[in-house]
Amino acid sequence: MRVVVVGAGLAGCLFAMLLAKRGARVTLFERNPDPRPPEGRAGSSSSINLTLVERGFAALAAAGLRDQVRAISVPVNGRCIHVDRHDQEYQPYGNPGEALRSVSRATLNKLLLDAAARTPGVELRFGQRCIELDVEQGRLVFESAANGTRYAHTADLIVGADGARSTVRLALQRRHGVNFSQLYSRHTNKELRIPAEYARRAGLANDALHVWPRGDLMLLGFPNVDGDITCTLQLPSTDSPTSFAAIRTERGLLRLFEEHFADALPLIPDLVRDFFDHPEIPMVTIRCEPWSCARVTLIGDAAHAVWPAYGQGANAAFETCTILDACLARNGSDLRKALAEYEQLRRPDTNAIADLSERHFTELRSHLRDPRFLLRKRIERRVRSLFPEQRSLYERIAFTVTPYAEAIRQDVQFRRVVDAICASDELCADVEGAALERFIRAHFATASEEHASA
Amino acid sequence: MRVVVVGAGLAGCLFAMLLAKRGARVTLFERNPDPRPPEGRAGSSSSINLTLVERGFAALAAAGLRDQVRAISVPVNGRCIHVDRHDQEYQPYGNPGEALRSVSRATLNKLLLDAAARTPGVELRFGQRCIELDVEQGRLVFESAANGTRYAHTADLIVGADGARSTVRLALQRRHGVNFSQLYSRHTNKELRIPAEYARRAGLANDALHVWPRGDLMLLGFPNVDGDITCTLQLPSTDSPTSFAAIRTERGLLRLFEEHFADALPLIPDLVRDFFDHPEIPMVTIRCEPWSCARVTLIGDAAHAVWPAYGQGANAAFETCTILDACLARNGSDLRKALAEYEQLRRPDTNAIADLSERHFTELRSHLRDPRFLLRKRIERRVRSLFPEQRSLYERIAFTVTPYAEAIRQDVQFRRVVDAICASDELCADVEGAALERFIRAHFATASEEHASA
Numbered sequence: 001m002r003v004v005v006v007g008a009g010l011a012g013c014l015f016a017m018l019l020a021k022r023g024a025r026v027t028l029f030e031r032n033p034d035p036r037p038p039e040g041r042a043g044s045s046s047s048i049n050l051t052l053v054e055r056g057f058a059a060l061a062a063a064g065l066r067d068q069v070r071a072i073s074v075p076v077n078g079r080c081i082h083v084d085r086h087d088q089e090y091q092p093y094g095n096p097g098e099a100l101r102s103v104s105r106a107t108l109n110k111l112l113l114d115a116a117a118r119t120p121g122v123e124l125r126f127g128q129r130c131i132e133l134d135v136e137q138g139r140l141v142f143e144s145a146a147n148g149t150r151y152a153h154t155a156d157l158i159v160g161a162d163g164a165r166s167t168v169r170l171a172l173q174r175r176h177g178v179n180f181s182q183l184y185s186r187h188t189n190k191e192l193r194i195p196a197e198y199a200r201r202a203g204l205a206n207d208a209l210h211v212w213p214r215g216d217l218m219l220l221g222f223p224n225v226d227g228d229i230t231c232t233l234q235l236p237s238t239d240s241p242t243s244f245a246a247i248r249t250e251r252g253l254l255r256l257f258e259e260h261f262a263d264a265l266p267l268i269p270d271l272v273r274d275f276f277d278h279p280e281i282p283m284v285t286i287r288c289e290p291w292s293c294a295r296v297t298l299i300g301d302a303a304h305a306v307w308p309a310y311g312q313g314a315n316a317a318f319e320t321c322t323i324l325d326a327c328l329a330r331n332g333s334d335l336r337k338a339l340a341e342y343e344q345l346r347r348p349d350t351n352a353i354a355d356l357s358e359r360h361f362t363e364l365r366s367h368l369r370d371p372r373f374l375l376r377k378r379i380e381r382r383v384r385s386l387f388p389e390q391r392s393l394y395e396r397i398a399f400t401v402t403p404y405a406e407a408i409r410q411d412v413q414f415r416r417v418v419d420a421i422c423a424s425d426e427l428c429a430d431v432e433g434a435a436l437e438r439f440i441r442a443h444f445a446t447a448s449e450e451h452a453s454a
Numbered sequence: 455m456r457v458v459v460v461g462a463g464l465a466g467c468l469f470a471m472l473l474a475k476r477g478a479r480v481t482l483f484e485r486n487p488d489p490r491p492p493e494g495r496a497g498s499s500s501s502i503n504l505t506l507v508e509r510g511f512a513a514l515a516a517a518g519l520r521d522q523v524r525a526i527s528v529p530v531n532g533r534c535i536h537v538d539r540h541d542q543e544y545q546p547y548g549n550p551g552e553a554l555r556s557v558s559r560a561t562l563n564k565l566l567l568d569a570a571a572r573t574p575g576v577e578l579r580f581g582q583r584c585i586e587l588d589v590e591q592g593r594l595v596f597e598s599a600a601n602g603t604r605y606a607h608t609a610d611l612i613v614g615a616d617g618a619r620s621t622v623r624l625a626l627q628r629r630h631g632v633n634f635s636q637l638y639s640r641h642t643n644k645e646l647r648i649p650a651e652y653a654r655r656a657g658l659a660n661d662a663l664h665v666w667p668r669g670d671l672m673l674l675g676f677p678n679v680d681g682d683i684t685c686t687l688q689l690p691s692t693d694s695p696t697s698f699a700a701i702r703t704e705r706g707l708l709r710l711f712e713e714h715f716a717d718a719l720p721l722i723p724d725l726v727r728d729f730f731d732h733p734e735i736p737m738v739t740i741r742c743e744p745w746s747c748a749r750v751t752l753i754g755d756a757a758h759a760v761w762p763a764y765g766q767g768a769n770a771a772f773e774t775c776t777i778l779d780a781c782l783a784r785n786g787s788d789l790r791k792a793l794a795e796y797e798q799l800r801r802p803d804t805n806a807i808a809d810l811s812e813r814h815f816t817e818l819r820s821h822l823r824d825p826r827f828l829l830r831k832r833i834e835r836r837v838r839s840l841f842p843e844q845r846s847l848y849e850r851i852a853f854t855v856t857p858y859a860e861a862i863r864q865d866v867q868f869r870r871v872v873d874a875i876c877a878s879d880e881l882c883a884d885v886e887g888a889a890l891e892r893f894i895r896a897h898f899a900t901a902s903e904e905h906a907s908a
Contacts, residue, residue: 165628173636174619176736177691181635182627237631282630 004029004140004155006130006168010105011300011317012161013112017063018325020121027155028122029142031129031162036110048191049222049230050108051076051100051209051311053398059318062325065115072111073101074223080208082219085262090208091377095388098399100209100311102222104230108314130162133171138295157328157335158296164284166302172293179289185307185361188237188244188280192219196227198267204229211364214260217242218365221264231268234365237280244280283307285354289347292339299324304350309361312353312397316404320346352404353397372422378431379421383414386440390414417443458483458594458609460584460622464559465754465771466615467566471517472779474575481609482576483596485583485616490564502645503676503684504562505530505554505663505765507852513772516779519569526565527555528677534662536673539716544662545831549842552853554663554765556676558684584616587625592749611782611789612750618738620756626747633743639761639815642691642698642734646673650681652721658683665818668714671696672819675718685722688819691734698734737761739808743801746793753778758804763815766807766851770858774800806858807851826876832885833875837868840894844868871897 001024005012008030016026052073057066077099078092093100116122127145140153160168173180204210210221216236221229238245247253250272257265286305291298300317324342331338380392393411396402417440421427427436455478459466462484470480506527511520531553532546547554570576581599594607614622627634658664664675670690675683692699701707704726711719740759745752754771778796785792834846847865850856871894875881881890
């Protein structure tokens with residue numbers, strides 16, 4: 001089968017490899033120049049660092065890349081909440097040994113490009129921009145960056161892996177009957193950097209995600225292999241005195257940091273230069289139904305971009321690759337059936353993570369400082385200590401490969417007991433106490449009976 | 455001010471006239487050929503007949519066109535529900551004398567084109583397709599159908615009036631920060647025709663909207679000046695044995711009509727030819743926020759296409775024209791402020807009618823046959839007979855120019871009393887009786903007291 005993949009990002013590269021391993025001839029088109037040395041430039045309009053979890057690694061393992069990717073990442077065992085300029089609170093993500101893995105997107109993409117280039121059956125073509133797609137005919141038109149030449153290309157299967165602002169999807173979404181929406185957060189992001197030596201001197205943990213939650217503002221710090229901490233400053237884009245639009249001078253910027261991120265300020269030496277230089281990176285949720293037609297389909301952000309608050313964008317994209325690959329393998333030459341199955345299987349879960357990512361957005365920037373939120377987290381850990389299989393929704397999503405929608409369903413029982421405990425001042429007063437343990441055990445005993453008799 | 459309007463449909467023509475009347479120089483670009491005689495062809499991918507109400511006429515009046523448009527329309531005083539092959543029930547829309555006006559879209563569009571062409575300051579250019587828009591620069595590129603030539607055009611204000619699948623909007627919606635969605639109904643429409651003599655012989659009222667509600671299927675008939683009844687057959691597009699996709703033979707089509715629309719079947723002589731010839735017309739809701747940027751904005755379906763169930767698409771489009779015109783007039787040369795005000799004023803109401811149109815869709819095709827729905831309508835009429843100012847939501851929207859969102863708010867009190875009556879078997883048993891009158895009067899007396907003391 002001849003396959004065209006448009007976009008050599010994370011999903012495009014992985015999918016190309018998976019298909020080529022099963023004998024397809026895959027041409028991977030990328031509009032940008034080759035980012036790898038000797039001439040490669042960094043820079044992308046997407047998130048800079050990302051955290052991979054088992055969901056993503058399981059998919060990478062299908063292409064034999066688990067260990068290689070692990071090697072370019074660092075473990076993130078928990079969140080270090082910078083509550084104010086003096087105090088921090090550490091919240092482990094999961095059980096001891098469970099960690100996210102923080103990795104630079106650019107480094108990851110280059111690793112995937114190298115791996116794809118080495119895979120028999122995969123051909124990479126850089127500097128080729130898709131400008132047109134005739135969905136009915138399965139015919140693309142590309143424009144070569146080098147000389148502006150345009151040429152047509154057809155294939156048995158065309159996969160749009162060209163991101164949230166996908167050109168391939170544009171051809172699909174302009175067709176009658178395609179329900180589509182794009183929802184932007186009012187916040188955008190800018191990249192900043194805490195160099196390794198500054199982080200070390202300040203004693204910042206290099207195995208934690210650093211968070212400065214300040215309500216409508218937030219600063220995040222992702223650790224790197226080299227010890228740098230890549231920061232994301234998240235502000236409203238406009239319509240606020242603390243928006244990117246409102247901060248126009250060095251003085252205004254420093255004042256913002258002195259007020260809200262005072263402990264981070266001395267750690268970011270290039271703050272002023274980078275703030276005014278770097279672009280605002282938006283966050284958008286993409287929902288598209290259907291996302292296939294004839295021999296054209298979508299994967300990754302092109303199909304299901306999500307807000308980054310739940311850290312699932314890349315993980316979901318990798319997972320999508322394995323699901324589409326499996327649907328194609330199962331259905332042989334019946335492409336229509338394969339793509340129908342792909343959508344039917346995948347969409348409930350991408351819808352679920354899209355909704356969850358939007359809901360979690362507010363929690364991440366606000367509730368983390370809320371004493372009630374912190375108390376709830378302690379209660380959750382107590383429940384887990386007694387019933388280790390009872391994971392929080394975050395843990396189910398981060399540390400298992402349970403499909404997103406199913407994870408949400410499983411969460412209901414867990415939330416019920418935590419809600420009940422939170423509602424009791426008496427129980428909350430002694431989270432480590434015997435009374436709470438009795439309450440928890442009784443709750444699950446009852447729940448088991450109900451489940452058995454249902 | 456030099457203005458470009460892209461799209462010479464209903465909204466584009468009216469808006470061009472309103473602006474030219476205040477001294478602007480307006481160029482109205484239309485991709486299709488001139489539809490007016492001698493060479494004009496009918497045919498459009500939009501609804502074929504539409505019903506205008508005061509909301510639309512008030513806007514047309516601003517361009518001095520109320521009487522001209524009235525003259526090409528026929529009054530529609532109520533719905534004639536074809537309950538089954540034998541029985542019909544008539545439901546007046548409003549008070550005696552209140553009527554919708556049914557008009558052919560093609561005839562209306564030609565009237566508006568003639569009026570626009572006669573308006574000093576308006577220039578019409580047919581066969582010119584907008585293929586590109588640089589929003590920042592305010593620069594359009596058009597392609598001439600006659601010879602394929604491309605040329606650029608700039609203006610002080612660029613208005614996209616190019617429909618639900620707007621090219622102008624596409625340039626806006628691909629920008630960061632634009633929240634956009636398109637939602638298609640699973641149903642589509644096909645045009646059929648009951649010729650005037652058939653309608654007369656069958657005794658079909660020519661001052662009613664004829665409705666054959668059959669659950670997942672529906673047939674609608676709109677009266678015309680010449681006595682023809684333009685029918686809309688509404689079926690699911692696919693995924694149903696009674697979908698357009700499933701009806702592939704003359705036999706299958708006739709069987710569908712014999713089963714569901716038996717009394718209409720003998721009245722549509724060209725049924726088979728037209729069914730298999732005519733295209734499926736989809737229904738889509740467009741939500742776009744913002745719909746302006748720099749000197750570019752949108753009106754009509756391009757900004758706020760709605761499902762046709764509430765009959766407000768064209769009416770809302772005409773109303774939008776007057777609102778944008780007023781915002782521009784109020785703000786003189788401050789275009790940014792004018793467009794910001796336009797969006798702020800208009801969007802709550804277009805959101806409201808979009809939601810309402812989607813909700814009403816199901817009611818129109820199903821509940822009309824439901825005895826409880828018919829009873830509710832009788833109760834509503836009884837309430838109105840006692841308190842004429844208490845209109846149903848439909849009446850507020852159809853027979854007043856109350857902004858959509860406000861009409862929905864006013865509806866709450868009316869619904870409360872009708873809900874209360876419907877909940878009482880005793881009251882429902884005698885809708886014309888004295889007990890119900892006492893109940894209604896008491897309800898409004900209490901409501902007045904609550905209102906006064908609030």
